[in-house]
Amino acid sequence: MAGNSAFLILAHQLKTMVPPLAEALRQRGITPYVLSSRPAQDAGTPEWRSQVAGLHVTDGHAVRQADVDAELARLSAAGVRLLGCITVWDAYRELMAYANRSLGVGDLTEQTVRGLRDKLTMREQLREHGLSQVAAWPFDDERYAALADPSRYFVKPRTGFASLGAQRADRLTGAAELERLWERAASDVAYAGAFEGTPSFLIEEFIDGVECSFEVSVERGSATVHAVHEKVDLRESGRTVLENACACPPVSLDAAVVAHGVDHIALALKALGVDTGVHHVEARYTSRGTWEIVEVNLRIGGAYIVPSTRLHSGVDLMGRWIDLLLGDADQRTADQRPADQAPIDQAPVDQPPVDEPGERAGDGVRRTFFRVFFGEPGRHVARLSRRPGRIEVLEDKVFVHEGDTLPHVDREIFVGQALWDITALGPDLPADFVAETESYLEIGYRP
Numbered sequence: 001m002a003g004n005s006a007f008l009i010l011a012h013q014l015k016t017m018v019p020p021l022a023e024a025l026r027q028r029g030i031t032p033y034v035l036s037s038r039p040a041q042d043a044g045t046p047e048w049r050s051q052v053a054g055l056h057v058t059d060g061h062a063v064r065q066a067d068v069d070a071e072l073a074r075l076s077a078a079g080v081r082l083l084g085c086i087t088v089w090d091a092y093r094e095l096m097a098y099a100n101r102s103l104g105v106g107d108l109t110e111q112t113v114r115g116l117r118d119k120l121t122m123r124e125q126l127r128e129h130g131l132s133q134v135a136a137w138p139f140d141d142e143r144y145a146a147l148a149d150p151s152r153y154f155v156k157p158r159t160g161f162a163s164l165g166a167q168r169a170d171r172l173t174g175a176a177e178l179e180r181l182w183e184r185a186a187s188d189v190a191y192a193g194a195f196e197g198t199p200s201f202l203i204e205e206f207i208d209g210v211e212c213s214f215e216v217s218v219e220r221g222s223a224t225v226h227a228v229h230e231k232v233d234l235r236e237s238g239r240t241v242l243e244n245a246c247a248c249p250p251v252s253l254d255a256a257v258v259a260h261g262v263d264h265i266a267l268a269l270k271a272l273g274v275d276t277g278v279h280h281v282e283a284r285y286t287s288r289g290t291w292e293i294v295e296v297n298l299r300i301g302g303a304y305i306v307p308s309t310r311l312h313s314g315v316d317l318m319g320r321w322i323d324l325l326l327g328d329a330d331q332r333t334a335d336q337r338p339a340d341q342a343p344i345d346q347a348p349v350d351q352p353p354v355d356e357p358g359e360r361a362g363d364g365v366r367r368t369f370f371r372v373f374f375g376e377p378g379r380h381v382a383r384l385s386r387r388p389g390r391i392e393v394l395e396d397k398v399f400v401h402e403g404d405t406l407p408h409v410d411r412e413i414f415v416g417q418a419l420w421d422i423t424a425l426g427p428d429l430p431a432d433f434v435a436e437t438e439s440y441l442e443i444g445y446r447p
Helices: 018-027 065-077 090-103 110-117 119-128 141-145 175-186 255-271 305-313 317-326 329-341 431-437
Strands: 005-011 031-036 054-057 081-086 136-138 153-157 201-205 210-219 222-237 240-248 277-285 291-297 368-374 381-386 395-398 414-421 441-445
Touching: 005 018, 005 065, 005 090, 018 031, 018 317, 031 065, 054 065, 065 081, 065 090, 081 090, 081 317, 090 110, 110 119, 119 136, 119 201, 119 255, 119 291, 153 175, 210 255, 210 305, 210 317, 222 255, 222 305, 240 305, 255 277, 255 291, 277 317, 305 317, 305 368, 305 414, 368 431, 381 414, 414 441
Parallel strands: 005 031, 005 081, 031 054
Antiparallel strands: 136 201, 153 201, 210 222, 210 277, 222 240, 240 368, 277 291, 368 414, 381 441, 395 414
16 A cells, blocks of 8 residues: 555535545555545645645536546546545535546445435335335325324435435425425525435425434444444434434344344345445334434544444444445454444453543443534524533534624534534433533624
8 A cells, every 4th residue: 555555535615525535545545635625615725634645626516527537537647556435524425426437446336326426216125025114205296295193204406415304294285385496496505516406305204203323334234333322312304303312322222123124224235236435324213112214424423433333342434434435344344343243332442542532431432412403594603612521522623713604504504513422421321411511612693
């Protein structure tokens, strides 16, 4: 891996986790290069520019296949030997698969990525394999009008992310409203390239229950779950669903139920043709006592999923993904195998996370909690302040500044996030702690 061996990172508007990806590559002796779309506003030279060997910014706000082709040709002509391509931006996952196929690197096929990003196609595949009892149909006015109880159904884009446009059917007036929502999403420069073409939505039976995300790596068709995060604070806001806080491991489900979920995820990924990579799979444990997939994200999770998983199980999801693409995951993770194969609710004592504070609990489980703070569309940020509580924050990030005006959009607006090690609290997550964390980052708006 010495010399000019390199990796291409596809970034969206100079964002999407470039620094940790670059660091994971450098740790492996691989030189990072970045192909990024142009940000909506001139942000100057990114702080991470010195961490990568090359940066090319496209003319458009979204990276296209022609941009990938041009970058691959440019780097090849410069004598750069690319070992692979990676991205954490959902809308570029198919481009990543395309680039890796062009480079002869093992990855999911573009067809597999395309099929799984289409939530209706994914649901139909799961039903065909007996792995889902949830029905779903393409949205149209006639079918919507025929719903006897719209509150029992959900409407969402067939392809999209950030929960944009996902809402209970009883909160919708009809197709015209969806078309307007799609138009606003398509004009949102921050999500350029994600919502294009003819508006396409689906109607899906509402999935009740406790929602979790499973952080999974798949090697030669064999799935390993490294962490399970329970979404302990879900709220509907406008035309989206906000995932405010997560705890790992789950606090509302016992070990047997979680183990059942792990088995269900493994079966689902196999049925869906997912034979490699690192994935963020969202599922709910329903009132019927069954697990139902909500969606399969063919990438690592956002917010603090990566450091939370590393703290809980000792597994770095970014590094794991890179190793799978390199084809040497076995060698690099051999000493982590006991951690990877341990029951999901028992972080192994002999595999402590590195460079993280805190102690493991008496039962051997390292517990984490993180919260994401969202802003109000169109509001002017007058004040930002931190308010520490009983447990010190491990790390936090704030994405806006005092004086900023937040965009007037229908999607979630990330303002900040914070991560806690809550091992000392034990297996029960105190409600007063959860409430206390809500005020860790206080956002004051101008009237």
